[in-house]
Amino acid sequence: MPIIDVTSLHKAYGSTVAVDDVSFSVEEGEIFGILGPNGAGKTTTVECIEGLRRPDGGSVSVLGLDPVRDRAEVRKVLGAQLQESELPEKITAAEVLDLYASFYPSPADPAELLADLGLTEKAGTRFEKLSGGQKQRLSIALALVGNPRIAVLDELTTGLDPQARRDTWQLIEQVRSRGVTIILVTHFMDEAERLCDRIALIDRGKVAAIDSPAGLIARVSAAQTLRFRPSSPLDETVLTALPDVTDVRRDGSHYVVSGTGNLPYTVITTLAAHDVVAAELRMDQASLEDAFVAMTGRTFEPAAS
């Protein structure tokens, strides 16, 4: 049973159409990604789910509730990550968490949440003195303090260094393992691929595709490419004769073999049978980025983080 249903959602700001006939549903317990370049309409979509914006057309249902009409009820089940600018600079991590906990009927234990997010030592630190990663973790804690069934996390690792990003990813997986359904808004392909069970690819206000990361990639191409240098001269026909192999070409002293199925196994065992070792072996597969380009005809412009 879907926990969130978005049907033919439309939202415009004056003459700018931000969301144009978007439909998807989110299943309980999954990490659902909304992935697209800057300005694709991701934030507007989740703001309609949060009840912060009223759709111009279509409908949104969160556990059977209308986010605008039943805003108070939806707030009890849905936790949203706050943007940095929304917090006062002088408030400490513990104070803000206690304050937000007081808004909910059965909140999480703030001290426990600080511990889970590795912020215990920073409990008494003012917001303005926290590092980017710590602020980000605090904003996740604020999204979770009401013990929500659904957490909406928007651009959660923008501006973080690589280590802090990986730590945040781990944290999100922990949150999901507690049974919280997560909507993850991101323009980072690697983040979506690593974390999401399913992804809605959004481009210019429309859904280009919805599938698992592997499913999206497989739609573009099931092809893999192996590149290697044979340890001794190779008769190409032993490779072209293999059913999984679609193409064999030479690139200087290397061979580039394309195909499907269990290509590495088939090629390497065949080479071994002919006493050839594949040196400097490298394998390439289509990426989520290739999928986006194939489905929208546009390159995915990386945003400045």
Ligand SMILES: Nc1ncnc2c1ncn2[C@@H]1O[C@H](COP(=O)(O)OP(=O)(O)OP(=O)(O)O)[C@@H](O)[C@H]1O
């Ligand atoms: N309050 C607003 N007033 C006018 N236009 C807006 C407003 N908010 C968003 N837009 C426009 O609507 C479109 C979609 O914006 P939205 O923020 O939903 O996209 P996004 O995919 O979340 O992008 P980003 O990753 O840059 O936040 C953009 O063209 C944006 O400029």
